[in-house]
Amino acid sequence: xxxxxxxxxxxxxxxxxxxxxxxxxxxxxxxxxxxxxxxxxxxxxxxxxxxxxxxxxxxxxxxxxxxxxxxxxxxxxxxxxxxxxxxxxxxxxxxxxxxxxxxxxxxxxxxxxxxxxxxxxxxxxxxxxxxxxxxxxxxxxxxxxxxxxxxxxxxxxxxxxxxxxxxxxxxxxxxxxxxxxxxxxxxxxxxxxxxxxxxxxxxxxxxxx
Numbered sequence: 293x294x295x296x297x298x299x300x301x302x303x304x305x306x307x308x309x310x311x312x313x314x315x316x317x318x319x320x321x322x323x324x325x326x327x328x329x330x331x332x333x334x335x336x337x338x339x340x341x342x343x344x345x346x347x348x349x350x351x352x353x354x355x356x357x358x359x360x361x362x363x364x365x366x367x368x369x370x371x372x373x374x375x376x377x378x379x380x381x382x383x384x385x386x387x388x389x390x391x392x393x394x395x396x397x398x399x400x401x402x403x404x405x406x407x408x409x410x411x412x413x414x415x416x417x418x419x420x421x422x423x424x425x426x427x428x429x430x431x432x433x434x435x436x437x438x439x440x441x442x443x444x445x446x447x448x449x450x451x452x453x454x455x456x457x458x459x460x461x462x463x464x465x466x467x468x469x470x471x472x473x474x475x476x477x478x479x480x481x482x483x484x485x486x487x488x489x490x491x492x493x494x495x496x497x498x499x500x501x
Contacts, residue, residue: 295346297353302481303494305390307397310350311486312383317345323352325359346385347378354387365447377442381488393496396442396478400435401488402428413437413451421459432482432489433457439480439491440467467493475500 300307317338321329328348335341351360351370358370360378368378370389377388377397388397410419410430423429440455449455454470460479469476478497483490 295349297350298486300485300490302492304392305388305395305492305494307490307492308350308354308387308389309399309485310346310353310385312342312346312385314383315342317341320345320349323349325357327359342383343380343385347380347387350385350387355389365445367442367445377439377492379438384488386490388492394443396439396491396493398435398438398442398491399488400431400438400491403431403434406430406434415452415456418457422457428489432491435489435491436465436467436480436482439493440469440478443467443476443478443493443497444469444471446471469497 296311298309300309317332324332324345332341332344335344351358355370355373358373360368360370362368368376370376374389374391375394377395379386379397379399381399382401384399386397386399388395404427406427407425407430410424414424414433418433422433436457437451437455441449444455456468456470458466458468460466465480465482467478467480476497476499478493479495481492481494
């Protein structure tokens with residue numbers, strides 16, 4: 293089984309990508325820690341098993357056997373390696389790492405039916421600001437909100453009201469995370485790579501005073 297790996301550098305953030313075809317994940321246990329093998333056996337779905345193992349293959353190739361931990365919100369981290377974020381789309385997994393600040397990574401292949409559900413995650417203002425009759429644009433906005441969700445630090449969140457996308461005066465994409473007692477702001481980098489959209493924050497999240 294051949295795995296295709298690629299690395300993208302965006303400012304101080306490295307994004308490692310691994311693309312794969314269907315494979316038997318049980319043949320790659322040597323890439324997993326003993327704890328990860330135990331967790332693997334809790335999954336029933338073969339797609340989820342492949343994603344899990346492919347992520348560890350990618351981790352193993354770039355960071356060795358450094359265990360991927362999860363905090364109380366389900367966010368992954370690796371001790372002493374900095375901040376990481378993981379994303380999956382189709383047969384591709386991504387692992388982003390930054391030594392200095394938290395990162396939110398999302399991978400999305402274009403979705404043909406996404407216009408039918410845009411009103412479930414886009415506000416009226418966002419639909420005015422962006423060309424929301426364009427499937428690629430709406431897919432990018434969904435990707436941006438997924439990246440914001442990973443930066444929010446909490447599970448219960450409303451995409452349409454508490455994760456907001458706008459543009460700065462110079463045309464950059466800005467994300468706002470609305471929390472009960474404060475707001476978070478971050479610039480987002482959205483770009484196309486090998487037919488998919490990648491969203492990552494290349495700067496630290498700023499908290500409102």
